Amino acid sequence: MTDLRLLLLSPADNVFVLREAVGEGETLVIDDQAVTLPNRLDRGHKIARRAIAPGEKILKYGAPIGSATAPIAMGEHVHIHNIKSDYTATHVIERKQEEPAQ
């Protein structure tokens, strides 16, 4: 069983998309395994469907959207801290810690 809050866009994908925000400490179920989120994640963010090794392609919509830059555990947030573009680097603004991202 997999959590209904997780959207699988293509059977080939190694990431799920969150259909809604999931709070810190909440548990998601992936293939009958419970995964607890260490941080709140907003709607539209991705988590790993299975363990992903550094250098492995990230697949979403059945298409490669970049490569892992670090080992990613099942259920872990997949984002700019652990994947990179295979084309052009992603630019983000450094934020002050107290300022929430949303």
Next chain:
Amino acid sequence: MSGQLRGYPRQDGRKGIRNVVAVAYLVECAHHVGREIVAEFRGEAVHLIGFPGCFPNTYAQDMMEKLATHPNVGAVLLLSLGCESFNKYQLSEVVAASGRPVHTLTIQNDGGTRRTIEQGRAWVEEQLVALRRAETVPMALDELVIGTVCGGSDGTSGITGNPAVGRAFDMLVEAGATCIFEETGELIGCENIMADRAATPELAAELRASVAKAATYYATLGYGSFAPGNADGGLSTIEEKSMGAYAKSGSSQISGIIKPGTLPPKGGLYLMDVVPDGEVRFGFPNISDNAEIVEMMASGCHMTLFVTGRGSVVGSALSPVVKVCANPDTYRKLEDDMDVDAGRILEGRASLDDVGAEILGLIEAVASGEETKSEQLGHREFILTYKSFEPAGPACLPSRG
């Protein structure tokens, strides 16, 4: 349903869904005079467009000629300072040849700021009186040209709003309408799946080449077409954003590639190649979403479908912008700015087909005169900057070959 559409007939055979007086400044130095003229007609169909530069640019000249003869434009007032490089004589001739009333005011010859404003207001007032009497004629769905862009994208854009617009595009193309999608810099990573939809193998090669050009261009500039807000919304890379953006194109066959300002042959789906040709000059291809909308209009789009996840609020001068909101949280926060709540797909309250059909219905309503949210709110953003293009090769428009 399309029998109810009515449009303003133009000499070139196209029909407008709006009938506006365009006030066009031809250098930044005439911008204030233009703003003051238009301010007199708040809430009326008098829209300000213009080009700020004092150096000549073939692209900007062509864009202004195409915009001033856009089917939604009924009359044109040109505002010149007097010493700028813009070829106002050629622009005036093009507008006059299109059968539209055109008048040029030159601030240096017409008595300065105050007297130019007065003369401009008087001329616009006369045109409004005439345009209010203009008759409409029946218009068919296949006479519409519809563009799509996305801006303020997040992790929901590519799941709800963009594929819903893709469904609407499929229905429009099926009905014989012309649809244009764009931003080759946001198709990076999609070049091969897109090329598979080309009408001919030569066009497939051109589609791949247009994305390769964009990748090189953005790599030279050091930034992809990716804003920090995209990452906040869950998008991690340009190719992930691209896959979402690509969904706007639907699943129809791709009939050709056009450059900004090219009027596509009637009917079908076209990719607009917005990245300049040749060496990197003049900076980023489109510095903001409104530059994309302006190029859509220059290629004849009657309206533009704008998909947003984070929540763009912009509209446009000259032609309506339909705001499709991909994120249900954003919709709840910015409901007054959004025309379509595509995020309900994510909450199980509608299917992609439901929202696609809703968008098609809204296109018909807007083409029949219903104001979009951004029109109601008075959004009339406009931006045009420097670019350079070479003519498209024969493989780009196989149906013309």
